[in-house]
Amino acid sequence: MDDIFNALILLSNFVIVPGMAYGSQLAIGALGVTLVFGILRFSNFAHGDTMAFGTMATILATWLLQSWGVSIAPLPTALLALPFGIAATVVLCLLTDRWVYRFFRREKAAPVVFLIASVGVMFVLNGVVRFIIGPNDQRFADGERFIMKAREFKRMSGLSEGVAFKTSQGLTILTAVVVVIALFWFLNRTRAGKSMRAYSDNEDLALLSGINPERVVLITWTLTAALATIAGVLYGLDKSFKPFTYFQLLLPIFAAAIVGGLGNPLGAIAGGFIIAFSEVTVTYAYRKFLAYSIPGDWAPEGLVQLLSTDYKFAVSFVILVLVLLLRPTGIFAGRST
């Protein structure tokens, strides 16, 4: 009996818990992409770097708070700094909209023009973030690191495998739930949310019925900035902050949004978890798991690893290609580009 528990605990430690946390981070990131796509009608390639910018602003605020001795231990100080980071990112997003996207919107430019413009914004943000905080790893997590340590779990349960549950992972999952509920409530129940959905469904009809387009754009960017900052800070707390890894996050985030169906918030969440769990399960080595769950000495000699961890990013590519081939609108039938 212990063996089965050990097998399950082992899987939780290396697959389920990290997968849940990573999935939540991707889901919040993908929500931002999908909002911009659904309402402003373009693929925002600058999203990864918007996340980096938001996280950077939060880190700077965290350091300031830490230097003042402010702390909300056992929770990380970064949570306290988060509103500041969001505010800075909102300002950034509104400024880029003012300086870049508004011009193209007035021109009624094709989505692909927007897309290329966003690539430009991406490079500029890339540089800005590196210029301000540098290209290196920054650690800003403080407070209690673990909710449950692997060693403590082993001692408490008497099992030979332990499961570690980091504070950052718990926070990530909890925050993701709260953010998703709040977002859906906003989109479905409030006037502003309804006007956004109307604008997304049919721009001309929405304009005729008196919805102010600039207001819709403003709210969309505000939401996107908030989502990007939250996703970025959670990822940074859980892993570490480095501008380049945020730039790389763009791929799994887009894969998540497309798999779920671009423009569909529910799809973005499902897509986030699908991508995260695919990446983790395909690259996990199952040898020890099988050794516990198979009776006797049938444990395999090899690692039983489908793909080397080097191919993690390839997994999102493969899923992306499969979805685009078989169901271009994504699982939840979003808009096809």
Place this chain on the structure above:
Amino acid sequence: MKKILFATAMAALISGTVNAETIKLGVILGYTGPIESLTPDMAAGAELAIKEVSASGALLGGSKVVPVRADTTCTDSAAATAATERLVTSDKINAIVGGDCSGVTTAMLQNVALANGIVMVSPSATSPALSTIKDNGLFFRTAPSDARQGQVLTAILKEKGVKKAALTYTNNDYGKGLANSIKTNFEKAGGKITISAAHEDGKGDYTAEVGALAAAGGDVLIVAGYLDQGGKGIIQAALDTGAFDTFVLPDGMIGDSLPMAIGSDLNGSYGTVPGTDSPGAAKFGDMAKAAGFKAGPFSSESYDAAALIMLAMQAAGSSQSKMFKDKILSVANAPGTKIYPGELAKALKILKGGGDVDYVGASSVELIGPGESAGNYREILVSGGKNTTARYR
């Protein structure tokens, strides 16, 4: 016309004699990149030797030596080649102290040093592949080859009673060479490497890599990576998931920033870094302190690299690489008067008088084979959140 002729004649006279000139030494290390926390002390080590020689006024009729820095980035061969090319062609450096990481050092040697006939003495490139590379007698290193580090690490593992170990290495020339050396030696000694897996530097999350390592299992995890990069990430993820408790840290992982970043969980881990308990090391430590830097990993090797170049110049009576390259081995090894750090002026005088020196320096330099250090290692034990010296090997 007369005046011009006179001036030209004077100028020819002055430059004709072996008189004071300004010798430039390139100090080409990875000031940015995975070992950027080590390079400032390394460069300071090399520049300390340069300053000592310049101040003595004893080199080649009172020549001054100036250091010129350039960045290898440690990982980007193209950037390292370009930086070296610039120093050789436009700054006209006479020799190179560097590079640091094995991959970029190979690129610098093959693309620039060989083509221009410039002597390179690397303080920290340790890949076994550099022992057999074609170098026209231009390449030396004051760091030992990792083939030797594999033997030393194996001896330590055997003493600690480790039978099975998992191994992960940074995916480049340094990591692969070292991993191979550890695996061959450890398995020859009867141990078992359960898995030898590469990891990429610069990722945000290493849980998946650690998952594979944990599945293979082992008493300890050997991390042949970089302390400011993936190596740190792997250790953090392994501790977080409770996969491994004890880590074996080869030279790329030894530095103060690692125990500081990981904290008390790293206590009990052990490793090796080139080093020696010779009187030279202690002396160099004091000199470094007085000069305001730390005698960190590879900084004594850097001092020795610069010192060897300048002593060889004196022995050959020329600052040209093609002239002094043959003198490096003879000033580094016996016979001759033993020379310790801070005694460079004395060595220069002996050489001027036609005597012979045996440069011991800060890291007990003894060049073997194709011109690489025989290898003295310091066994490191992490305890109380600090790297402490267990013993010398």
